[in-house]
Amino acid sequence: DQQVKQNSPSLSVQEGRISILNCDYTNSMFDYFLWYKKYPAEGPTFLISISSIKDKNEDGRFTVFLNKSAKHLSLHIVPSQPGDSAVYFCAASVAGRDDKIIFGKGTRLHILP
Protein backbone atom coordinates (compact mmCIF):
# COMPACT_ATOMS: atom_id res chain seq x y z
CA ASP A 1 0.00 0.00 0.00
CA GLN A 2 1.85 3.04 -1.31
CA GLN A 3 1.06 6.13 0.68
CA VAL A 4 3.24 8.38 -1.48
CA LYS A 5 3.06 7.85 -5.23
CA GLN A 6 5.20 9.21 -8.00
CA ASN A 7 3.54 7.81 -11.09
CA SER A 8 6.14 8.98 -13.61
CA PRO A 9 9.32 6.90 -13.38
CA SER A 10 11.12 9.29 -15.70
CA LEU A 11 10.78 12.70 -17.32
CA SER A 12 12.80 14.42 -20.05
CA VAL A 13 12.85 18.20 -20.34
CA GLN A 14 14.73 20.57 -22.59
CA GLU A 15 17.34 22.74 -20.89
CA GLY A 16 15.88 26.13 -20.03
CA ARG A 17 12.30 24.87 -19.92
CA ILE A 18 10.17 24.14 -16.87
CA SER A 19 10.35 20.72 -15.22
CA ILE A 20 7.25 19.63 -13.33
CA LEU A 21 7.45 16.58 -11.10
CA ASN A 22 4.27 15.26 -9.58
CA CYS A 23 3.44 13.39 -6.40
CA ASP A 24 0.20 12.06 -4.95
CA TYR A 25 -0.47 10.86 -1.43
CA THR A 26 -3.22 8.91 0.22
CA ASN A 27 -2.79 9.60 3.93
CA SER A 28 -4.71 12.72 4.91
CA MET A 29 -2.75 12.84 8.17
CA PHE A 30 0.44 13.87 6.36
CA ASP A 31 1.23 17.44 7.28
CA TYR A 32 4.76 17.94 6.00
CA PHE A 33 6.05 17.23 2.53
CA LEU A 34 9.56 17.19 1.17
CA TRP A 35 11.48 16.77 -2.04
CA TYR A 36 14.88 15.13 -2.09
CA LYS A 37 17.31 15.04 -5.00
CA LYS A 38 19.60 12.08 -5.56
CA TYR A 39 22.53 11.52 -7.87
CA PRO A 40 23.67 7.96 -8.68
CA ALA A 41 25.69 6.26 -5.94
CA GLU A 42 25.15 9.17 -3.56
CA GLY A 43 22.81 9.85 -0.68
CA PRO A 44 19.72 12.01 -1.24
CA THR A 45 19.99 15.67 -0.42
CA PHE A 46 17.13 17.76 0.87
CA LEU A 47 15.79 20.16 -1.72
CA ILE A 48 12.64 21.89 -0.53
CA SER A 49 9.73 21.29 1.81
CA ILE A 50 6.22 22.54 2.48
CA SER A 51 3.97 22.44 5.48
CA SER A 52 0.32 21.54 5.05
CA ILE A 53 -0.70 25.01 6.19
CA LYS A 54 0.78 26.45 3.01
CA ASP A 55 0.00 25.87 -0.64
CA LYS A 56 3.24 27.15 -2.10
CA ASN A 57 6.89 27.39 -1.12
CA GLU A 58 9.59 28.88 -3.30
CA ASP A 59 13.37 28.65 -3.11
CA GLY A 60 15.23 30.07 -6.06
CA ARG A 61 14.49 27.99 -9.15
CA PHE A 62 12.46 25.48 -7.12
CA THR A 63 8.81 25.86 -6.17
CA VAL A 64 6.63 23.28 -4.50
CA PHE A 65 2.85 23.49 -4.77
CA LEU A 66 0.48 21.65 -2.46
CA ASN A 67 -3.16 20.89 -3.25
CA LYS A 68 -4.54 19.30 -0.11
CA SER A 69 -8.01 18.67 -1.46
CA ALA A 70 -6.51 16.66 -4.31
CA LYS A 71 -3.78 15.17 -2.10
CA HIS A 72 -1.29 16.25 -4.71
CA LEU A 73 1.95 18.15 -4.73
CA SER A 74 4.28 19.16 -7.49
CA LEU A 75 7.82 20.43 -7.81
CA HIS A 76 8.55 23.05 -10.46
CA ILE A 77 12.09 23.74 -11.60
CA VAL A 78 12.52 26.88 -13.70
CA PRO A 79 14.66 27.15 -15.71
CA SER A 80 15.88 23.56 -15.89
CA GLN A 81 19.65 23.13 -15.96
CA PRO A 82 21.88 20.15 -16.83
CA GLY A 83 22.84 19.71 -13.17
CA ASP A 84 19.18 19.10 -12.38
CA SER A 85 19.40 15.66 -13.99
CA ALA A 86 18.87 13.34 -11.04
CA VAL A 87 16.26 11.23 -9.31
CA TYR A 88 13.75 13.24 -7.31
CA PHE A 89 11.99 11.68 -4.34
CA CYS A 90 8.78 13.02 -2.90
CA ALA A 91 8.35 12.31 0.80
CA ALA A 92 5.76 12.96 3.49
CA SER A 93 5.47 12.78 7.23
CA VAL A 94 3.11 13.28 10.11
CA ALA A 95 4.90 15.65 12.44
CA GLY A 96 5.33 14.20 15.90
CA ARG A 97 4.11 10.71 14.97
CA ASP A 98 6.44 7.75 14.63
CA ASP A 99 9.30 9.97 13.54
CA LYS A 100 9.28 8.51 10.07
CA ILE A 101 9.01 9.89 6.59
CA ILE A 102 7.49 7.95 3.74
CA PHE A 103 9.20 8.16 0.37
CA GLY A 104 7.80 7.76 -3.11
CA LYS A 105 9.61 5.61 -5.66
CA GLY A 106 11.22 8.58 -7.34
CA THR A 107 11.17 10.23 -10.77
CA ARG A 108 14.31 10.31 -12.89
CA LEU A 109 14.65 13.72 -14.52
CA HIS A 110 16.74 14.05 -17.68
CA ILE A 111 17.61 17.55 -18.81
CA LEU A 112 18.25 17.52 -22.54
CA PRO A 113 20.76 19.92 -24.12
Place this chain on the structure above:
Amino acid sequence: DGGITQSPKYLFRKEGQNVTLSCEQNLNHDAMYWYRQDPGQGLRLIYYSQIVNDFQKGDIAEGYSVSREKKESFPLTVTSAQKNPTAFYLCASSILDRAYEQYFGPGTRLTVT
Protein backbone atom coordinates in the same frame (compact mmCIF):
# COMPACT_ATOMS: atom_id res chain seq x y z
CA ASP B 1 32.85 19.58 8.72
CA GLY B 2 29.67 18.07 10.12
CA GLY B 3 28.16 15.17 8.30
CA ILE B 4 27.39 11.49 8.02
CA THR B 5 29.93 8.96 6.88
CA GLN B 6 29.24 5.47 5.66
CA SER B 7 31.93 2.95 4.97
CA PRO B 8 32.84 1.26 2.83
CA LYS B 9 31.38 2.69 -0.37
CA TYR B 10 31.27 -0.76 -2.01
CA LEU B 11 31.08 -4.08 -0.21
CA PHE B 12 31.11 -7.60 -1.58
CA ARG B 13 30.18 -10.70 0.38
CA LYS B 14 29.46 -14.33 -0.23
CA GLU B 15 25.98 -15.63 0.40
CA GLY B 16 25.54 -16.94 3.92
CA GLN B 17 27.89 -14.43 5.54
CA ASN B 18 26.80 -11.69 7.90
CA VAL B 19 28.09 -8.23 7.06
CA THR B 20 28.08 -4.99 9.06
CA LEU B 21 27.70 -1.58 7.47
CA SER B 22 29.10 1.39 9.31
CA CYS B 23 27.33 4.73 9.86
CA GLU B 24 28.82 7.59 11.87
CA GLN B 25 27.56 11.14 12.32
CA ASN B 26 29.04 14.19 14.01
CA LEU B 27 25.95 16.37 13.69
CA ASN B 28 24.94 15.71 17.31
CA HIS B 29 21.66 14.28 16.03
CA ASP B 30 19.68 12.05 18.35
CA ALA B 31 17.82 10.13 15.67
CA MET B 32 19.39 7.83 13.09
CA TYR B 33 17.87 5.73 10.33
CA TRP B 34 18.74 2.96 7.90
CA TYR B 35 17.12 2.71 4.50
CA ARG B 36 17.53 0.42 1.57
CA GLN B 37 17.11 1.47 -2.04
CA ASP B 38 16.48 -0.96 -4.89
CA PRO B 39 16.21 -0.03 -8.59
CA GLY B 40 12.85 1.58 -9.32
CA GLN B 41 11.99 1.65 -5.65
CA GLY B 42 11.85 4.42 -3.14
CA LEU B 43 13.74 4.40 0.10
CA ARG B 44 12.39 1.77 2.45
CA LEU B 45 13.01 2.10 6.18
CA ILE B 46 14.83 -0.80 7.82
CA TYR B 47 15.44 0.41 11.39
CA TYR B 48 15.56 3.68 13.24
CA SER B 49 16.78 4.85 16.60
CA GLN B 50 15.81 7.93 18.56
CA ILE B 51 18.10 7.45 21.53
CA VAL B 52 21.14 5.47 22.56
CA ASN B 53 20.43 1.83 23.39
CA ASP B 54 16.98 1.97 21.82
CA PHE B 55 15.77 1.30 18.27
CA GLN B 56 12.61 0.40 16.40
CA LYS B 57 11.87 -1.75 13.40
CA GLY B 58 10.97 -0.06 10.18
CA ASP B 59 8.98 -1.50 7.32
CA ILE B 60 11.50 -4.15 6.21
CA ALA B 61 13.47 -5.14 9.32
CA GLU B 62 13.51 -8.90 8.70
CA GLY B 63 17.02 -10.21 8.16
CA TYR B 64 18.67 -7.10 9.62
CA SER B 65 19.92 -6.10 13.05
CA VAL B 66 21.22 -2.85 14.51
CA SER B 67 22.82 -1.48 17.65
CA ARG B 68 23.04 2.02 19.08
CA GLU B 69 25.72 1.99 21.76
CA LYS B 70 26.85 5.52 21.01
CA LYS B 71 24.96 8.59 19.83
CA GLU B 72 27.32 8.99 16.90
CA SER B 73 27.15 5.45 15.58
CA PHE B 74 24.38 3.21 14.21
CA PRO B 75 25.83 0.11 12.52
CA LEU B 76 23.59 -2.17 10.47
CA THR B 77 24.21 -5.90 10.21
CA VAL B 78 22.83 -7.68 7.18
CA THR B 79 22.41 -11.26 8.28
CA SER B 80 22.33 -14.43 6.23
CA ALA B 81 18.57 -14.53 6.87
CA GLN B 82 18.03 -11.55 4.57
CA LYS B 83 16.81 -13.12 1.33
CA ASN B 84 17.78 -10.34 -1.07
CA PRO B 85 20.63 -8.43 0.55
CA THR B 86 22.11 -6.90 -2.60
CA ALA B 87 21.06 -3.25 -2.53
CA PHE B 88 22.16 0.31 -1.90
CA TYR B 89 22.02 1.09 1.82
CA LEU B 90 21.57 4.62 3.12
CA CYS B 91 22.02 5.92 6.62
CA ALA B 92 20.42 9.17 7.77
CA SER B 93 20.14 11.26 10.90
CA SER B 94 17.96 14.05 12.21
CA ILE B 95 17.22 16.19 15.22
CA LEU B 96 14.85 14.23 17.43
CA ASP B 97 11.58 16.07 16.72
CA ARG B 98 12.45 16.91 13.13
CA ALA B 99 12.37 13.52 11.45
CA TYR B 100 11.12 15.29 8.36
CA GLU B 101 14.54 16.88 7.90
CA GLN B 102 16.86 13.94 7.55
CA TYR B 103 20.45 14.23 6.41
CA PHE B 104 21.78 11.30 4.43
CA GLY B 105 25.17 9.69 4.16
CA PRO B 106 26.73 8.76 0.79
CA GLY B 107 25.50 5.17 0.94
CA THR B 108 27.05 1.70 0.76
CA ARG B 109 26.42 -0.57 -2.18
CA LEU B 110 26.36 -4.17 -0.96
CA THR B 111 26.66 -7.00 -3.44
CA VAL B 112 26.14 -10.55 -2.23
CA THR B 113 26.96 -13.41 -4.56
